Amino acid sequence: MNIQLKSFSILLTVLISVSSPIQAKETDKQDEYQKVKIVEAYIELHTGPGSGFPIFFVDQRGNKIKILKRKTDWFQVQTDSNKIGWVSREQLEKTLTEAGVKKSFKDILLDDYIKSRLEFGIAAGLFEDEQSFTLRTGYKLTPNIIFELAYTKIAGKFSSSTLYQGNFNLQLYPDSRLSPFLFIGYGKFENVPAASLLAAQTSTLDMANAGIGVKFYLSDQFYFRAEASTYVVLVGDNRSDEYSHFSAGFSFFF
Known part of the structure; x- marks a missing residue:
């Protein structure tokens, strides 16, 4: 096997092994619903997700509530x-987390992302000195690993x-709004020479x-992503x- 591909295999093994303790920690964290403490005089519970639904219960200051899910x-x-x-x-947003700090909208966005599974994205860039356009889809296997x-x-x-490829992404800090990540993958490189070139043949390698790379979350379903990568193409x-x-x-997720 080419020595560079051996290096990629070793890197993939290290990536998965490093993610294991992080994954266990994050999974344990997600197994429990988050609780917040009411610090205003009261908080109103509606029968449905909107102000048009009637208020059926009012909880008092000092009590705790458990966040189950979100709709808009x-x-x-x-x-x-x-x-x-x-x-x-x-x-x-006027409640306090168990750590005693305000539950910010940023925290709420990240809570949504951690529970989301499917992603779609587009990107533009430079492959060496040539323009590139990328479409991607991903599925979150764990809070840290995305395929x-x-x-x-x-x-x-x-x-x-x-380029056709499959990647494993390791998110180092999935609960951070600015989230760096590492990735490694394998695929096919198809090259089609211009018709003006004599005796040129299409190759698939x-x-x-x-x-x-790094992700920066902009809203509850939307983030900016930038990355730099190296490709090794086997030509012989x-x-x-x-x-x-x-x-x-x-990219967006849901």
């Missing part, structure tokens, strides 16, 4: 007396190339890639070519 800007909560109803984001499928089109002067038994790729774009 309304949150289903459960009181200590087991009453279940809906509270607006405005009221929820992605990506399709990248590269428009070159003398040829056009297409194996490739591996690894890189680093004892030869490979390396390429660099920089891209930035947006």
Whole structure:
């Protein structure tokens, strides 16, 4: 096996092993619903997710409520007396977490993201000196690990190339609004020379890639993503070519 591909295999093993303790910690954290403390005089529970639904219960200052789920800007909560109803984001932001700090809208966005599974995204960038466009979809296997499928089109002067790849992403701090990540993957590199080139043939080659990136969450279902990666393309038994790729774009999750 090519020595560079061996390095990628070792990196993948390290990536998965490093993620194991983080994964266990985050999974334990998600097994419990978050509780917040009421610090205003009262908090109103509605029968449904909207101000048009009637108020059926009022909980008092000092009591705790458990956040069950979200629908737009309304949150289903459960009181200590087991009453279940809906509270607006405005009221929820006036509560305190168990750490004694205000439950901010940023925290609420991250709570949503941690529980989300499916992602879609687009990005534009440079593959060496040529423009690239990427479509990707991902599925969150754990709070730290995402499996992605990506399709990248590269428009070159003398040829056009297409990358088909599967990646494993390791999010180092999934509960942070600015979240760095590492990734490694494997796929196919298809190169189609321009028709003007004589005796040119289309080639499809194996490739591996690894890189680093960062995500910044902009809203409850939307984030900005930038990354840099290196591709190793096998062009023969004892030869490979390396390429660099920089891209930035947006993704949404649900």
